[in-house]
Amino acid sequence: MKVSFLGKLSMVAASALVCASVSAADITGAGATFPYPIYAKWAEAYKAKTGISLNYQAIGSGGGIKQIKAKTVDFGASDEPLKAEDLKASGLVQFPAILGGVVPVVNLEGIKAGQLKMSGDVLADIYLGKITKWNDSKITAMNPGISLPASSITVVHRADGSGTSFLWTDYLSKVSPEFKQKVGAGKAVKWPTGVGGKGNEGVAANVQRIKGAIGYVEYAYAKKNNIAYTQLKAKNGKFVVPDDTSFKQAAAGAPWNTTPGFGVILTNQSGWPITGVSFILMQKVQADPAKGAEVLKFFDWSFRNGGQMASDLDYVALPTAVVRMVEKSWKTELKGENGQAVWK
Secondary structure, eight states, X not given: OOOOHHHHHHHHHHHHHHHHHHHHHOEEEEEOSTTHHHHHHHHXXXXXXXXXXXXXXXXXXXXXXXXXXXXXXXXEEESSOOOHHHHHHHTEEEEEEEEEEEEEEEOOTTOOTTTSEEOHHHHHHHHTTSOOBTTOHHHHHHOTTOOOOSOBOEEEEESSOOHHHHHHHHHHHHHOHHHHHHTOSSSSOOOSSOEEESHHHHHHHXXXXXXTEEEEEEHHHHHHTTOEEOEEEOTTSOEEOOXXXXXXXXXXXXXXXXXXXXXXXXXXXXXXXXXEEEEEEEESEESSHHHXXXXXXXXXXXXXXXXXXXXXXXXXXXOHHHHHHHHHHHHHHOEETTSOBSOO
């Protein structure tokens, strides 16, 4: 069958509209490196199921907050929850997406994952520059039977604004009054000592490269890169290892429904002491409600179908009761410019 020039032109135009429609449905996000492995896994599975892509830039929590405030992405991600007044001032909505843990990691010859024991006060003294040798009596006392070298400790920390750093410094501030006074808790702090790495990837790479190094990364990065993580002394005085059980224990009983923006902080709880929640930030008033709905569809699908993927990567999926609270909040808090609900 012959097709006229105008018919061909119409087909091209229709094809362009289809492409534009597909590309318009793709979603963008930026922020925390802590949840990047699971977001990437969810995105891969979601695209295979729906054809819709997620372009997520793991640039650190600070960068994600800046980008969502500037409205250059569909959502931001931060491991430090924004306070109610900050959310209100910036016109943002916040909800949790995934749970995980931050772990101390070391590069010591002969030391395997989960073998070395650490406590929060000792970690604080290391990061304050007060403990500088691996055979310091405070370290050896916790590790009888392990031969630790007299070599220097190289401290590795984040060089960028980071929710992982917030969790780490928040924990150290809770267990060490001196650390709280001299450094404090925050995404970006003035470190007394050490070398910086950008992202969890940068910290992991520096620890792997430098003999005698100590750093902190999200648990999935430690596992993925085969870096030795330590045990950690919990609030009850017992040493625990990072795993699904200890992360869930830290999250149990958190006041999700009474905390504005679900902004719970799970450091220094029972279970793993540096358990964290990664949060999603969206504009409260959506200029493009359809695009906002696509973001929510992605997370709804991930909440319902991504639990095993999260577990496989050593994250912990949100409890079902929390998912229900989150999705209920979508209906009331996210609106289009004309007041229409984004999530129905």
